[in-house]
Amino acid sequence: MRLLVTGGAGFIGSHYVRTLLGGGFGEHGDADTHVTVLDLLTYAGNRASLPARHPRLDFVRGDIGDLPLLLSLLPGHDAVLHFAAESHVDRSLDADTAPDFVRTNVLGTQTLLDACLRTGVPRVVHVSTDEVYGSIASGAWTEDQPVAPRSPYAASKAAADLFALACHHTHGLDVSVTRCCNTYGPYQHPEKLVPRFVTHLLEGRDLPLYGDGGNVREWLHVDDHCRAVHRVLHHGRAGEIYHVGDGTPRTNRALTGELLRLCGADWSRVRRVPDRKGHDRRYALDATKIRAELGHRPRTGFARGLADTVAWYRDNPDWWKEAAHR
Incomplete structure (x- = not known):
């Protein structure tokens, strides 16, 4: 199998690539996947997050909005995992950087889908977010909930999701969408x-x-x-949305308390700052579908995962000091 991973030098994409090439998913045939x-290696992409010398890895620096590049690159690939996105809500609220979210998340996704159709790539998984739904006071969203984004970032991702699903329904492209x-x-x-x-605490700085x-x-x-995402790639149905949930719910205050404890600090290190514009109060996903259809369940407990991350x-x-100054 030949797999194209967009945004593969970013946080989630690079973890996927490292795990796949290291045989961590356990799927039959992964050992032969190239x-x-x-x-594009913007500030959030980092070559140091990838196993640069792996024999089954090729790296191409480029933009998902570059149609000629995509048309030359995609032939021969069996599937695309689309992680590439502008993803930081605060940057989407800034007039100077907000256009990047439309350019990358909306136009970039549409260009990628068009290139897949033109070159005959049969399978696409589009990776999205729970933020497309807005805020929910109680209960949890199911996949048939209409999108109601309330930040420019969320609006750009919702638009990208709709382009992906429309590409399936209009052109028959085998597309699945994940929202995590x-x-x-x-x-x-x-x-x-x-x-x-965590990095603020390690440097002796206050937490905003x-x-x-x-x-x-x-x-x-x-x-x-x-x-x-790997399970959806291999077993997800075309035209379907899958919630990647079953995470551990925490208020930001409770999460802050756990990070303080893990770093040996106390609440004197916390300062309150004005709330983010349009800050959604609560998100919650119903992950019944991916459990029932694909048998996926999380296996990393929150306490261990957070401690390992710290x-x-x-x-x-x-790594993080270099990343912070990109």
Whole structure:
């Protein structure tokens, strides 16, 4: 199998590539899979997150919005895993960087889908987010819930999802969409909450906690996220959405407390900052479908996963310090 992974030098994409090439998924035939990573290497992409000398890995620096590049690159590939995205909500609120979210997440996705149709790539998995649904006061979203994004980032991802699903229904492309809860783990850029707070604590800096800290998210280890995407690649149905959930729900305040404890710090290190504009209060996914149809369940407990993540950042300061200054 030849697999193209867009955004494969980013946090989730690189974990997928490392795990696949290391035989960590256990799927029959993975030992013969050749991976092409396509990544623009913006600030969030890092070649140091990939096994550069692996014999079954090719790296191409390029933009998913570059149609001529895609038309030359895609022939011969059996599937595309589409991780590439602008993903930091705060950057989507900034007028200077907001256009990047439309350019990459919407136009880039449409260009990639068009290139797959033109070159005959038969299978695409589009990786998305629970943020496309907006906020939910109680209960959990199922896959048939209409999207109601409330940030520019979420709106760009919702548009990309709809383009992917429309490409299936209009052109017959075998596309599946995954929507996951908040993901954490090693090699995550320090702009995101968990690595930002951990690296701040390791450097003796205060933690900026938005508002009252009562916003609720589910937290899933990156390995469980990638195993779910791999399962959808091999067994997911065309035109379907799969929730990657069953993460551990925590308020931002509760998560902050656990990170303080793991880093040997106390609440004197926390300062309250004005809440993010349009900050969604609560997300929750119903993951019944992926469990029932594909047999996927998370296997990394939150306590162990978070402790291992903190330990990784403690042991790898060169990686995150370089990433923070990109």
